[in-house]
Amino acid sequence: MSRLPAAAVLLSGLMPLPGLADAPLVVRIVTAQVQPTVTTYAISGTVTAPDSVAISARDGGRVITVGVQVGDHIAPGQILVQLDPTQANAAARAAEAQLAAADAGLRQARQARDRAAGLAERGAGTVAGLDAATEALLAAQSARDQALAQVSKARQAVDDTVIRAGAAGIITGRTAEPGQIVAAAQGLLTLAPDGAREAVFHAPDGVDLREFIGRRVVIRSLDAPFLSVGGAVSEISPLADSASGTVEVKARIDADAAQPGLGVPVMSEIDLRNDPVVSLPWTALAAGPSGAAVWTVDPATQKVALTPVTVARYTADTIELSRGLVAGQLVVADGSHLLYPGRQVVAAGGKP
Incomplete structure (x- = not known):
């Protein structure tokens, strides 16, 4: 009896059997559809006053009394500081x-x-x-x-030795203390006048927020999420904060809304429209010679080919592709681990 060389026997074990190779593989096939995507960012911040007033002494002198604390609401004409x-x-x-x-x-x-x-x-x-x-x-x-x-x-x-409030508001800063010697025009208190309020948020860096100037947003209190007011984005910082790596976004709260208190923690959401992508089940993702790839199906021959793709982002259940596919292409969603170039497939259920 003649015997095959051991190497030939090993290679024959790696090659698909003729009958098995020709049999179409049943896989789940989906049709690529291009669709716009929206990314929602939840941002948090605090309520501040858009304008603040520095209260100072016209002439220098020694501070006798300071009648207010930070957070106090004051009325017009109220005595704030008395100098000797x-x-x-x-x-x-x-x-x-x-x-x-x-x-x-x-x-x-x-x-x-x-x-x-x-x-x-x-x-x-x-x-x-x-x-x-x-x-x-x-x-x-x-x-x-x-x-x-x-x-x-x-x-x-x-008269100037008695410093009074020129408008109603909330004290947001205090640097004067009894016994302190102050110079002329030296700041003693900071006042946030009653009226308009704005929310200052911290958005992630790297997101293009320029289109949000003037955009309407809903501002919710973190302490009471069921309470919300409307507003509009009024300012976006051109630079990111070096410490937090975030970008400051200001939203002016509507004047006719119930103005929340200063320092109240708030949150809002911004929706960013991204470039259209092809969304596929994550099981369709395969590895190609140059990186991410998917198996595409030729509708005429029902044979598969490994197609390189660019993944824009991953979600919990899908991958979103920015390059590599066009609308209408057939893609293998399940069973890609059993495929090789040129393998013939058939859609489970008869239709992709």
């Missing part, structure tokens, strides 16, 4: 004394001018004397006006 008025009161009294002296000088100059005018009318005085008295009157009047201005300035300085 000792120096201002002393300056005001000195100015008032100068005003009294100027008033006395003005009365004397006016009397002297009246006497000079009377003497000139009777011929007992000279024109030069009348002119001198008139000039002295004008100088006294100027001195009195200057003293009056100094009094007004000094009294204003006294």
Whole structure:
């Protein structure tokens, strides 16, 4: 009896038997359909005021009392900070004394001018004397006006030692403490006026958000998700935060909506439309020489070919392909592990 070489026997075991190779393999076949995709991002943030007011002292001095804390709601005219008025009161009294002296000088100059005018009318005085008295009157009047201005300035300085709220709002910052010496125009408090509010979100970097300017969004409270208000995206930061790697997105809350409190945590969702893709079951994915691939079926011969594809993203149940397939192509969804190029297949159930 003749025997085949051992190598021939081994190769014959790796080759498909003639009858089995010709038998079409029953597989599940799907038709590639191109469809648009939408990616939804859930973003979170907090409610802030679009504008803030820095409250400072007009003149420097020592802080006596600070009557508010961060988070307090204040009313117009409410006393916020009091500075030591000792120096201002002393300056005001000195100015008032100068005003009294100027008033006395003005009365004397006016009397002297009246006497000079009377003497000139009777011929007992000279024109030069009348002119001198008139000039002295004008100088006294100027001195009195200057003293009056100094009094007004000094009294204003006294009033400025009591810092009041110019508008209703919420205190969002405080840097002044009793006993502190502050300079002129140094910030003491920060006020967020009542009125408009905006939500500041942190969106993932790498997502093109430019098209969202002006887009309507629904803003929900994280503490009470059933409470929501409408708004519109008003600003998108051109740079990502280096610490968090996120992009700041601001949405102005509708003016006619119930404005949430400052610092309230909120969330919203943004939907981004991506380029159309072909969505297939994840079981259709195979490995080709150059990477991801799928088995496509020639509708005329029912034979398969390994087709390279580009995977745009993975989902829980599908793969989304951005390149490699066109609408209408037949793709093997199940059974790809039994395929090889040129293998003939038949769709389970008779139709792809």
